[in-house]
Amino acid sequence: MVSVTSVHLDASHTGGADLLFPIRSTFLPRQDGEFPRGWTGTRCMNTPFSHLFAAAAFACACLPAAHAEGDAAAGKLLYAARCAACHSLQFNGVGPTHKNLIGRRAGTAAGYDYSAALKQATVVWDPSSLLRWLADPETFIPGQRMSISIPDAQQRADIVAYLQLVAGPQAPTPAPLEK
C-alpha cells in the first residue's frame, strides 16, 4: 500500500499523461491520490480471502507429499510385523524374496512360482509402484495372490522407506522397462 501510494505521488510530479497511468488506473481508483471511501475495505475483504484460497491450494498440493515422507525405522518394525511372515530379504518363502526388490520387474525373483498375473505384469518396483501395490494389490495387479494390504498411508510410506534402504539394487540396474 505505502509503496503504491508513493509511486503515484512521484508520478504526479511529472504532470500530464504519464507512463505510470496503467499502474495508477489499476491500483489507484482516483487520480488525486486519495482512496475513495470503502476502497481499503474492499481490499481488506478481498485480500485475506484470496490469500486463504492460495493457502488452501498450497496445503492441498503439499499434503500428499507430506504423507509420502516415510520413516524407515518405523517401516522396519512394520515389515517384521506385516511382511516377514511371508517375505524375507534373503530368500523365497510364501512370498518371493525382497532381495534387490527396488528396480526389479514384478514377477521375476528367480525360483519363485508366481501367479500368472504377476509374471505378466510390466510393473517395475519403485517407491510409487510399491505404494500402490501395498494400498490394494488386487486393484493394482488383478489376479495376483498376495492376500494382504496396508490401508494406512503413513504405514505404507514407512514400509517403502525401509525397503528403499534394505532392498535397493545391489547389482547394476537393468535398462528401465515400460510401466
Ligand code: HEC
Ligand atoms: C500372507 C503372506 C504375505 C504377506 C504377509 C505379504 N505378502 Fe507380499 N506377496 C505374497 C505373495 C504370495 C506374493 C506373490 C503374489 C503373486 O505371485 O501373485 C507377494 C508378492 C509381493 C510383492 C511382489 C514381488 C515381486 O517379486 O514381484 C511385493 C513387492 C510384496 N509382496 C510386498 C509385500 C510387503 C511390503 C508386505 C508387508 C507389508 C507383504 N508383501 C506381505 C504374500 C505375502
